[in-house]
Amino acid sequence: MVKCSFAMNYLNSKNKNEVFDKYFEWVKTLYPFWIKSVSLISTILNADKIKTEKHIQVINNAFELMKKWRYNEIKYIHKRRNEIDSAISYIRNNALNNKISVYWFAPICRNVASVLRGCLYISTHGYSDEQIPEVITIELYTMAAIRIFLPFDTVEFVHLLPPNVSIRDNVDNIHLKYEIAGKRFKIERQIELINEMANKIWGNKVEPLELIIPEEIWITEINQLSKEFYYENMNRFHNME
Secondary structure, three states: OOOHHHHHHHHHOOOHHHHHHHHHHHHHOOHHHHHHHHHHHHHHHOOOHHHHHHHHHHHHHHHHHHHHHHOOOOOOOHHHHHHHHHHHHHHHHHOOOOOOOOEOHHHHHHHHHHHHHHHHHHHOOOOOOOOHHHHHHHHHHHHHHHHOOOOOOHHHHHHHOOOOOOOOOOOOHHHHHHHHHHHHHOOHHHHHHHHHHHHHHHHOOOOOOOOOOOHHHHOOEOOOHHHHHHHHHHHHHHOOO
């Protein structure tokens, strides 16, 4: 297991542009999932074809724009940034649609969207260079969850942490939230696989591993635990005194 505090301290010691470049290459491996999920969601929902094509066009240009914005190589255009964000939101929001949420790929969409949005914020300087190590350390485990195709929105796991325990105060609480999630949802073996994948991602010093997507995730129906947990957390938030 890659201890998060170690990873963050290591990234803090490195040149932030070099850190970003390596991270960016890993994020780019999510492209085929992003494209495929947009197309499939649009088909299932019988969405407007013109809007779908617009999302796909935006995705095809997104990584080039993000890289150039990061290094101020081209003029930053807020409208283009919003188009990318909209293409990200398309898979994140529709993952909760009743026609989509029954499929394995749906909760993975939410994890992919989290990583893509983090990359977009870094690229457009929404995060300072000082924040980059923490953001990437958190996304290391989200990326690992994506690569084992965990059918849970891992961002929601933060709600499992005990009161007064936060990741902001101690980044190693990331490990705790996954450990608790493993027990809560009886996915201990999948959590082990996430830790193993995080090690593999962290240890790769040459180029990122290709994302090999099994065809079954697009057609296999799953339980609704991830979606139910999301709405459980939403209800708890709105009913807080």
